[in-house]
Amino acid sequence: MKPKYSPMMMQYLSIKEENQDSIVMFRLGDFYEMFFDDAILVSKELEIALTGKNAGAVERVPMCGVPFHSASGYIQKLVDNGHRVAIVEQLSEPGKKGIVERGVVQIITPGTIFDESLTNNKNNYIAALEEFDFNYTLAFCDISTGEFCVTNIDKNEKLLLNQLQMMAVKEVVCLSKHIFKFDDILSSPFDNDKYNDKYAKIFSNINDLKQIKTASLLLNYLLDTQKRELEHLQIIEEINNDDYLTMDLYTKKALELTTNTKNNEKYGSLYWLLDQTKTAMGSRLLKQWIERPLINQAQIEDRLDIVEIFTNYFIQRESVKEILKDIYDLERLSSRIAFGNINARDLKWISSSLKVLPELKAQLISLDEPLINELANKLVDLSHITELIDQAIVDNPPLTVKEGGIIKDSFNEELDELRYIRNHGKQWLAKFEQKERDKTGIKGLKVGYNRVFGYYIEVTKANLSLVKDEFNYTRKQSLSNAERFVTPELKEMESKLLSAQDKMVKLEYVLFTQFRDYIKKDVHTLQDVAKVIARIDVYQSLAMISSENSYVRPIFNQSKTFNVVDGRHGVI
Template structure:
């Protein structure tokens, strides 16, 4: 037993001391080994064998778990996706030439927010690292950085209302990791972790505003940040500087593809907070069961990864400036009207690789040969894409086409340098094309002819010695050798020099073989080193082209989105909305873009007329399951789609610009913070009432249902009165309720209107017609819904008895004026008026026996019957 750790383990302990919160992958030969507690975590999380070897500092057996280095990326990705930080400690010198212990250094720190390798990125979506820095009292600067693409932007958020603004940004952009200062004492990190964000504490000095300002200017090659819109946002600057520094330190790279940032101020876009994004299922399902039921899934038929990311960006940040919205709609309409060009473009785009992420890997230095080959193929398609557009397309399409640079130099360079079918990894070798480098060709020929010489030598020795089973083999310890089996040892020539005894025979060598071995080995080593050097120089050359590649990638993404939105509109019958700077929302035959795709029967469309000065608040009553929630969500989604630049699922839509969409839908306990369903409801309601503007759209579904009927009804009524106010205009509001007393508000508040969803009630059954009509109702048909849900008949029958008893007690002694105007659609029965004569005659007609003039005369007579004019006078 040694007196202390081995030199290699001393290296390990040194690295672990620098990264105590990371899992250290320590390269030892062909494996990455983990030790101690790290090994226990790796064995548990990756389900691999935990062993022990040697002794740790305390003299105990050292736990050990390792993975093959060639398969490490998959294991690392699994750990990082579980929220762990992985520290890669590689051998940085050749073990063959090293004197003493092989030198090792940390080459990269991989965290959830700094993934860049294509094998570790799970999807084409953006992959953000978030940084949070205190700004002024109660305000925080926010920065979002996608290391894989170089996308970088800042924002801000308040700590008020439980960090609602910050949480909304988190839900909007879905960062995988957030960094905060080490001294950060706010409870915000705990809130972020409940949302699935890995929170890492980073040294305080990285968040220093002056240092961050200087570091950002150095990165962007500027002397000021005025051009990026954040010069007066110290918190945002501090967050951006910390995010950049953290990414550079973890990547062990200056990340030259990060060349600037943008400032996203909420006032510049429609505000969709976390609650609204969840309730309307914009990007994720309301219950988290995948993304298939979301608006994003319904619209995203893009052909490229760049387009998919752009589509999501459009959707979570709709525009509020009329001119900008109209420009996007012009681009979508052009593709909608030019079907052949749209289809041709989408076919071309389907062959595009993720140029943006390949550019990021080139800048970082870890782009593989296959990345370069697919990049070349994508860039070669650009002239074909540009050739599809003739005439004078709209401004945004022209801008995108102009931004697609001429990359003929890159295409030529990659074409001359990289073979047609290259390996995925540069370390595999064989990626440089013959003819690109004369010295490489010479070494490659030498290595190839050397191996041919070995084959010929083996045949010659078989013939010379008469040993037909003689073989020439190779291993790393002895190099090339001649192997002879035991039965043939008597035939071995005297000049053979024995090198090794095996179970089956002996291994020999001769001077000629040793000389050729040295030549071949030298050639192969020199070949491998030179090819790696040539490839590294190629990557350095391409790195200068990264800004142009990023511009092209953004342009491709925009064309992809415009054409995809046009494709969706053509497939599903969407129409271009009319955008106004008014308080009107007029929708004819509006549909829910997600629900209609999943129904086995045609979706029943509905009309909507809202405005700030007349029809401001719609009180919507009606049966459970009648479609109230779907209708209200459809209205909100039409507004969002219109302002993102999309056509909408309606026959006609006039959208007065909405600055913010608020929703209060459903009931969810916030168990993580110990809040009840009703408290969550009231917090969400408070957020709406405290931040609403006359340009907002509000969706309220069942306010006050989480408490007693009396309290709930009082709250709901007070909310309607508050939103109505005394001003001449107010926020457009859809208010669904089962508190039927609220329908009286139509008579006392001029901008409140009653609507309900019609049903057909046969007395024994109820059919939901899904159609909204003017007027109100005081029935909810809850017991009928309970029957549909499978509640035992004994329970529903008893519930009906109780309902009848309660209704009997409430009937007043004298006549009572009706409080509602529901159009009950009841099936005819006994006591119903006689069938209309026009219907009776229509049933008896035989069109096959009628002449055209007879048919015309009959039609005129039936019209008079229907209008009550009686028989035609002769």
């Protein structure tokens, strides 16, 4: 017979029943708790204490927990070990009658984790894979940047694995009937590849039905696990493998393009040599360029033209490099806005990044080169965002967004009033008391407070005759030698004083979400600007390396001659 557990534990078991393939992190106050087998597993993997909980049954239920403020590191470790984690939050306010409502707000998997660090220059791709009669189709997405792409590859498992490993995919979504197994890659069965009209815009660049189905499979999986709209997803780009030099994984490893053969680290690779980028966005783009070399001569020459311009203009290049140092990862920051996990510090970073764009644009235009001007003109004016952030957000905001301390003084009248009430409540009461004494002529009138009756005006019985109807006093409590009254003004102030702090915190959060929603309208513009910054960063990096090492621009010929004069190995 099934043991009878407490209502809270029954709630947990109901949620766990629907998420049997995930570790359920169940929010209880300031902790995420895990129970039963999840607790035993997590306590071993995270090396945290396993305890027990009285849950209505005779035996104590195995339990372990982590503080919710620092949960991201624990979640990262579980996900790195190949687990899915279902985050269960409180959906209703505690204190109301009955058990607090709870539900899954997000399922975090190896392919969907948001890296908290903005210094991470690696993409985190999740893929979807569908098998068709003559080819495989792959869709890739990095939800931390919004990048989304699709490609068709020949029906060859080596080519398939090569593509997945090249993109460093952590998780592959497949239809249940075609589950693929790969070493070190989580396979996630999912059976909804129906086209989603709501996201029609991101499909505007692709027409291949196979690609649309596979991209839909990935999109629907992401919507299902993230439990929110993904407005930051970028227009899906088709990767045409005919545009790039195809290399198998062994060739790439032997050439040490992005990692060395000794320990698979960046040091000693071509990427290590060329990466003098100053932004995470630029570093990610450079890695993509190295892993997918162009084969179209005109496109290669365009890149070389811009690198040569930056090589020739040393002073402007140095200025550009210094400006880029002040730009945070706008690509990931803009995704956080749409995803809803941005904090006030992130907004300040967006502001400080956007503030330097006019100077960056001016430096680029000063070169007076058409190819550079084309890049510069894509750095559109976003000063309305920086002005709002600078006017509204304090200089050193806290990391949490639901505990106040975010909004500047004088930004919002209601907030200022609440802060004034909190900070000057005693002064107001003293002034109010004196005002009432002057109005009534009762020198012994006093304003007091107790927990049962709240704030009151106390008048001794000897002075009751001085209390006139026009004073609008309402009797609140009778004592042996005095009467206690309240006025609408005091009642209003009581309400404000007792709830000022709570109202302040809630109002600050409402204002913060309004800022977030306002900036969210420009998410795709921010992403476009981020892409331009990434390209500028890569170009200056390649130019700097070329100048420092006296690299010479190659000259193309059509006779298949490869002639190197006085060459030397860049790394060795």
